[in-house]
Amino acid sequence: MLCCTLLAYVAVCIYAAATNTLCVGGAQRFSIRCSRVLTVLVLAHFSFLTAMAIFGEPTQHLSIGVHQTYGPSDVVATDWSGLSRNVYISRENMIHKDYFYILGILDDGQDWYAIQGKEKSEDWVRGVLLAICLASAGYIGFPVVTAVRNSFSQFKKNL
Numbered sequence: 001m002l003c004c005t006l007l008a009y010v011a012v013c014i015y016a017a018a019t020n021t022l023c024v025g026g027a028q029r030f031s032i033r034c035s036r037v038l039t040v041l042v043l044a045h046f047s048f049l050t051a052m053a054i055f056g057e058p059t060q061h062l063s064i065g066v067h068q069t070y071g072p073s074d075v076v077a078t079d080w081s082g083l084s085r086n087v088y089i090s091r092e093n094m095i096h097k098d099y100f101y102i103l104g105i106l107d108d109g110q111d112w113y114a115i116q117g118k119e120k121s122e123d124w125v126r127g128v129l130l131a132i133c134l135a136s137a138g139y140i141g142f143p144v145v146t147a148v149r150n151s152f153s154q155f156k157k158n159l
């Protein structure tokens with residue numbers, strides 16, 4: 001889905017450049033048509049993610065591949081941001097143990113293994129729905145507040 005969204009974004013940018021809608025009067029801005037297309041693409045992307053979060057079954061998701069290297073739980077290093085982190089993942093220091101679990105028995109140094117999702121809790125579903133509602137309110141509310149503010153500014157100028 002992310003690849004489709006990025007490709008669609010590139011297509012909109014190419015379309016805007018080809019129809020010369022990026023530069024209007026010397027100022028760089030998107031035309032109304034392009035901004036509407038981008039808005040629809042962003043809404044489609046997040047609607048798909050929302051549907052996956054609400055209706056998806058994490059227990060049906062199996063991820064086999066390269067993950068964080070398995071090893072002893074007491075090896076700590078400083079990462080590029082200056083914070084300390086565990087170099088290896090182990091059953092003792094799994095920070096995501098509420099979300100997935102490792103299948104099988106692993107040897108130290110192994111980084112190719114399978115993880116499977118765990119069943120969603122009611123708290124998790126409520127948290128996702130709250131985050132979706134807040135994000136939607138911000139996405140819809142910001143342009144509304146901006147439009148109201150601009151109309152008040154115009155009203156004051158006309159007085």
